[in-house]
Amino acid sequence: MTNTIAEVKKPILSLKDLSIAYDKNYAVKNVSVEIKKNTVTAIMGPSGCGKSTLLRALNRMHELYENISTEGEAFLNGNNIYDMSPIKLRRHMGMVFQRPNPFPTMSIYDNVIAGYKLNGIRTKKKERDEIVERSLRDVALWDEVKDSLFKKGTFLSGGQQQRLCIARALAFSPEVILMDEPTSALDPVATSKVEDLLVKLKENYTIVLVTHNMSQAARISDYSLFMYLGELVEYGKTKNMFTNPIDPRTEEYLTGKFG
Amino acid sequence: MKSTFAWKDHTSRRLLKDKAVLVGVVVLSLITISPIVLIISKLVAEGYQQISLDFLIKNTPDTFEAMTAVANGEKIPGGIANGIVGTLLMVTLASAIAIPIGVLTGIYLYENQGKFMANLTRNISDILQGVPSIVLGLISYLWVVKHITNGFSALAGSVSLAIMMLPMIVRSTEETLKMIPQTLKEAALALGVPYHKVILKVLVPTGFSGLSTGILLGISRILGETAPLLLTALGSSIINLDITQPTSAVPLLIWEFYNDPNMIGLIWSSSLLLMAIVLILNIVSKQIAGKRN
Numbered sequence: 001m002t003n004t005i006a007e008v009k010k011p012i013l014s015l016k017d018l019s020i021a022y023d024k025n026y027a028v029k030n031v032s033v034e035i036k037k038n039t040v041t042a043i044m045g046p047s048g049c050g051k052s053t054l055l056r057a058l059n060r061m062h063e064l065y066e067n068i069s070t071e072g073e074a075f076l077n078g079n080n081i082y083d084m085s086p087i088k089l090r091r092h093m094g095m096v097f098q099r100p101n102p103f104p105t106m107s108i109y110d111n112v113i114a115g116y117k118l119n120g121i122r123t124k125k126k127e128r129d130e131i132v133e134r135s136l137r138d139v140a141l142w143d144e145v146k147d148s149l150f151k152k153g154t155f156l157s158g159g160q161q162q163r164l165c166i167a168r169a170l171a172f173s174p175e176v177i178l179m180d181e182p183t184s185a186l187d188p189v190a191t192s193k194v195e196d197l198l199v200k201l202k203e204n205y206t207i208v209l210v211t212h213n214m215s216q217a218a219r220i221s222d223y224s225l226f227m228y229l230g231e232l233v234e235y236g237k238t239k240n241m242f243t244n245p246i247d248p249r250t251e252e253y254l255t256g257k258f259g
Numbered sequence: 260m261k262s263t264f265a266w267k268d269h270t271s272r273r274l275l276k277d278k279a280v281l282v283g284v285v286v287l288s289l290i291t292i293s294p295i296v297l298i299i300s301k302l303v304a305e306g307y308q309q310i311s312l313d314f315l316i317k318n319t320p321d322t323f324e325a326m327t328a329v330a331n332g333e334k335i336p337g338g339i340a341n342g343i344v345g346t347l348l349m350v351t352l353a354s355a356i357a358i359p360i361g362v363l364t365g366i367y368l369y370e371n372q373g374k375f376m377a378n379l380t381r382n383i384s385d386i387l388q389g390v391p392s393i394v395l396g397l398i399s400y401l402w403v404v405k406h407i408t409n410g411f412s413a414l415a416g417s418v419s420l421a422i423m424m425l426p427m428i429v430r431s432t433e434e435t436l437k438m439i440p441q442t443l444k445e446a447a448l449a450l451g452v453p454y455h456k457v458i459l460k461v462l463v464p465t466g467f468s469g470l471s472t473g474i475l476l477g478i479s480r481i482l483g484e485t486a487p488l489l490l491t492a493l494g495s496s497i498i499n500l501d502i503t504q505p506t507s508a509v510p511l512l513i514w515e516f517y518n519d520p521n522m523i524g525l526i527w528s529s530s531l532l533l534m535a536i537v538l539i540l541n542i543v544s545k546q547i548a549g550k551r552n
Contacts, residue, residue: 059449091451101442105464115450118460165446172450 012037012206013058013176018072020053020062027053029230030072035223040198040207042221042238044214046258050230051210055178058208059093060086076176091115094169096179100161102153102168109149111164112136115172135167139197159190166197170205177201179209183216195220214254218242226250302534306527314338314528319496319512325521335524342512342529344498345413349488349508350478352417357424358474364425365432366458381433388426395419396487404491413499413506416492420484424477431473435466468547475544479537485510509533 011034020028028050035041043051053062062068063086074081081089102111112132116123123131132149136142141163145156153164162182169177179198183191198207198220211217217224217238224238226247234241234250245251252258313336320328320337328335364380371377399419408414439462447457463470485508488494493505494515513529516522 061445061449064445064448087451087453089451090449095445095449097442097446097449099442101440101446103443103446103461103465105461105467114447115452118447118450118452118456120456168446168450 010037011035012077013208014075016073016075018054018057018070018074020050020057020068020070023067027230028057028227031227031232033225033232033235035206035208037206038202038204039222040202040209040220041223041225042217043208043210043225043227044212044217044253045225045227045233046253047212049227051225051227052180054227055180055208055210058176058178059090059095061095091119091172092175094172094174094177096162096166096169096177096182098181099185100158100165102156102161102164104152104154106153107150108136108145108153108156108164111153112167112171114168131171135171136164138170138201139163139167140193141167157190159186159193162186162190162194163197166194170201174205176206176208179207181210181212184212191216226253228253299534302527302531306529306531309334309524309528310531311338314532315343316340318498319507319515319525320522321496322519322521325519325525329521329524335522339509339512339525339529339532341495341498341507342509343532344500345492345495345507345511346482346509348500348502348506349413349416349420349492350481352413352502353420353424353481354474354478356417356421357428357477360421361425361428361477362432362463362470364429366436366462368429368433369436370458381429384426384429387422388430390422391486392419392423392484393486393490395422396490398422399487400490408503410503411491411493411505413492413502413504416488416506416508417502419487419491420481423481423484423487427477427480428473431476432466432470435469435473436462438469439465468550472544472548475540475547479540479544482537482540483510483533485514489514 013033013035015031015033018028018031019026031054043054045051056062057070058074058081060081062070070082076084076089076092102108103114106114109132110117112135113123113128115121116128116131133142133146136145141160144160145164148155153161156164162185166177166182183194186194195216198209201207202222209217209221221238223236224234224241225232226234226241226245226249228249234245234247236246241250242254245254315338317336317338318341319339320335324337325335364384368377368381396419399415399422403415403418404411443461443465444457447461448454452461488508488511492508492511494511495505495507499506509529510533513526513533516526516529
């Protein structure tokens with residue numbers, strides 16, 4: 001392994017001078033980053049540093065809110081994200097939120113297949129069954145729920161619900177999965193299950209993970225971004241960043257001086 | 260000099276105050292619930308004799324039949340089927356008009372919080388709620404009776420009832436949607452679901468119990484409306500299913516019975532029936548709302 005970041009060739013995601021403002025107050029300032037395919041990339045930083053804001057810009061979630069404006073460019077496989085239709089983009093970029101949010105009116109089965117159902121994509125029953133089983137197996141939930149597939153998703157425990165939400169994102173076979181502190185509402189056992197899952201998932205997907213938890217980033221991510229006050233302070237291999245941070249601010253954060 | 264036991268006196272005074280307040284609360288609560296208890300007991304006591312299958316499936320008797328029965332000390336023959344069918348017809352039609360418009364307006368208000376047009380719409384809808392029902396009857400008379408059906412009609416009655424229901428549905432839709440967590444909407448959008456489908460397939464089903472509570476309360480509100488119907492549906496002594504023709508309704512019949520000394524006996528039973536339906540709708544909507552929480 002080399003110590004440089006230059007080895008990111010043909011990145012799946014590349015951000016160029018991305019800035020995001022809430023009513024003219026910049027929360028993310030000129031971030032340029034290239035993210036490698038089939039890796040787990042962690043975005044770290046203290047509260048309010050803009051890490052969730054940056055993540056949510058990638059699937060254009062900010063467009064829901066009128067006071068948020070985005071400048072700069074971002075590319076998915078070379079295609080400008082902001083030129084694509086947001087609907088199409090989001091089908092390539094799944095998202096998992098901080099708190100598990102299964103659709104309360106739907107069964108476990110329907111929650112997994114929700115992407116197809118809500119989009120009105122016709123599938124044969126056999127196909128649907130396969131997608132549901134595959135997605136639930138991917139998140140190691142199949143054995144726990146296979147006998148209660150038609151119960152409401154909200155009856156599951158918090159950790160199971162979060163894995164259900166990951167399965168829902170996987171069902172569509174996206175290229176990138178954006179995760180916004182996916183374990184912050186989970187207990188340690190559920191957290192470790194989700195973490196194991198992420199390491200396994202990177203074989204087929206690219207994962208961008210916002211985390212508050214430095215040891216989580218150290219455990220599971222290949223690359224890390226350290227953000228502070230909206231700026232990208234440091235980006236590199238997680239291993240290197242934790243052992244030999246370049247920027248003094250990164251070092252101070254990692255050693256617990258602030259954050 | 261103060262006695263060291265002075266605080267003891269305060270305690271007993273406080274306990275006394277406590278009791279007085281408790282008694283006050285109980286008495287006031289009793290006063291609050293007494294009208295409904297008195298109304299229901301009076302309706303049951305006076306009305307139950309007339310309630311029978313005939314009462315539900317036969318049309319209103321004419322004055323002469325009723326007079327003969329009263330003179331012979333018998334039960335008044337006939338029933339209020341024309342009123343029941345008319346009420347069902349007009350309430351259904353009013354709901355068919357008001358529910359889609361109200362729900363869509365509610366969604367519009369929810370989606371455009373703080374915007375000028377939405378605020379204007381919300382305020383106008385609130386004002387509409389305060390418009391006296393007789394005025395709505397007059398408006399519907401002008402619009403529908405005069406220009407569409409060229410005569411008193413169920414349609415005219417339904418339009419006035421629909422306008423009455425509208426603000427309640429608008430408000431309850433908006434309030435219900437506001438209670439659904441934003442993350443659910445984001446979850447659906449993050450799956451690449453188009454906006455209209457997020458609303459129709461995720462938000463509306465999730466808020467279904469809230470929406471149906473609002474709609475049921477709206478229905479129970481218009482069930483007993485009399486004033487606008489006097490000017491629009493007029494009434495009918497037979498069952499009418501043609502929406503362009505004059506139609507009866509239970510509250511209209513109660514008004515007619517009140518004006519006919521021979522029919523007084525039917526007032527109580529009709530009121531009992533109306534009250535029972537309204538009560539059931541209220542209980543059902545409370546059940547649905549309770550289930551959600």
